Amino acid sequence: MAITTRQQLSFTEIKSSFAYLGSLLSQDVVDTAQSLNWLHAGEQGHAELTLRGERLLSTAGYEAQLRQALLDYIDIEHPSWVQNATFGRSRVISFAGTQIAQVFVEAGLAxxxxxxxxxxxxxxxxxxxxxxxxxxxxxxxxxxxxxIKFETQRTGRLPTWIAIDNNADGYDVLSVVDASDFKRLTIEVKTSTQGASGFAMLTRNEWDMAMESDAHVFHLWSLRDQSKPQLAVVGNESMLAHMPVDQGRGVWDCTKIPFSSFIDAFGPPKNQPPGS
Structure with a gap:
C-alpha cells in the first residue's frame, strides 16, 4: 500500500506495472487491499489509502501490523472460524486454515x-x-x-495459563500443589469488582472438572480496591456446601455463588496452602 503514497496510479496501472509486490502477485495484493477497505479509487481514479488503510500503514512494527490486518479481515469477511475464539486460541488456529494459521504465527499470536x-x-x-x-x-x-503471579510466588514455578489457549477445559490455571510437591493443581479463577457483594458464576463443566481433579481450588479475587486485591482460596469441600443438586428431571447448568459465602477467607494474597 505504501506505493500509493509515492505515486499516483490507478489499480489497473499498479497491476500492469508490477507483476509482484514483495513476494505476492500484485493483482492479489490490490484485490485484497480493496476488499478489506484499505484502498479505494479517488476522484481522479488513482488508488488512495482509506482511513482504515492509513491506520494500518501507520501501525508501528511488523507484528502489530499483521494483528491489525487480521482484525480488519475478520471485521470485513466475518470468517466462520472466528466463532471458535470463545473457546480459546488453539481452537481458532486449528480451524482457521493453514494460511491464516501462519499469519497468526508470524504475528506472534500463536x-x-x-x-x-x-x-x-x-x-x-x-x-x-x-x-x-x-x-x-x-x-x-x-x-x-x-x-499467575500468586502461584509463581507460592510455588517458585511459573504456572500454565490454560484459559488463554482453551477455556473449555473447565479450569483457568494449572499449577502445582507446592514448592516440594509437583502434583498437578487445577485452579478456577473468579473475579469481581463488587467486593463481598460480588458473586462467582460457576458452570457445570467447571464444577465437574473440580470434582474430577485430584487437587483443585477456586481463587476468588475481590477487586473493589484494585490497588489492594483480596484473595480467597476455596477448596472443593467448602464450595460444595453452596452447590445445587439435580432433582427429578431437573439438571443444573450454571449457578451463582456470592463472594460473601467465603467472607472470612478473604485477605491480602499470601502463601497459603491450596484449599485453606
Missing amino acids: DGTDDAVVAFWDALAARARGQRDDKLTQIGRIGERLT
Missing part, C-alpha cells in the same frame, strides 16, 4: 501471554460474541494474571 497478545485474543472473542468490548472478560483476565 503463543505467549503478554498484554498485547491477550488483548488481541480477548478482542477476537468479543467479536465472536458480537461485542467490541467485553468488560467482564477484562476483569476476569486481571484475576487470572493475579493468580
Whole structure:
C-alpha cells in the first residue's frame, strides 16, 4: 500500500506495472487491499489509502501490523472460524486454515501471554460474541494474571495459563500443589469488582472438572480496591456446601455463588496452602 503514497496510479496501472509486490502477485495484493477497505479509487481514479488503510500503514512494527490486518479481515469477511475464539486460541488456529494459521504465527499470536497478545485474543472473542468490548472478560483476565503471579510466588514455578489457549477445559490455571510437591493443581479463577457483594458464576463443566481433579481450588479475587486485591482460596469441600443438586428431571447448568459465602477467607494474597 505504501506505493500509493509515492505515486499516483490507478489499480489497473499498479497491476500492469508490477507483476509482484514483495513476494505476492500484485493483482492479489490490490484485490485484497480493496476488499478489506484499505484502498479505494479517488476522484481522479488513482488508488488512495482509506482511513482504515492509513491506520494500518501507520501501525508501528511488523507484528502489530499483521494483528491489525487480521482484525480488519475478520471485521470485513466475518470468517466462520472466528466463532471458535470463545473457546480459546488453539481452537481458532486449528480451524482457521493453514494460511491464516501462519499469519497468526508470524504475528506472534500463536503463543505467549503478554498484554498485547491477550488483548488481541480477548478482542477476537468479543467479536465472536458480537461485542467490541467485553468488560467482564477484562476483569476476569486481571484475576487470572493475579493468580499467575500468586502461584509463581507460592510455588517458585511459573504456572500454565490454560484459559488463554482453551477455556473449555473447565479450569483457568494449572499449577502445582507446592514448592516440594509437583502434583498437578487445577485452579478456577473468579473475579469481581463488587467486593463481598460480588458473586462467582460457576458452570457445570467447571464444577465437574473440580470434582474430577485430584487437587483443585477456586481463587476468588475481590477487586473493589484494585490497588489492594483480596484473595480467597476455596477448596472443593467448602464450595460444595453452596452447590445445587439435580432433582427429578431437573439438571443444573450454571449457578451463582456470592463472594460473601467465603467472607472470612478473604485477605491480602499470601502463601497459603491450596484449599485453606
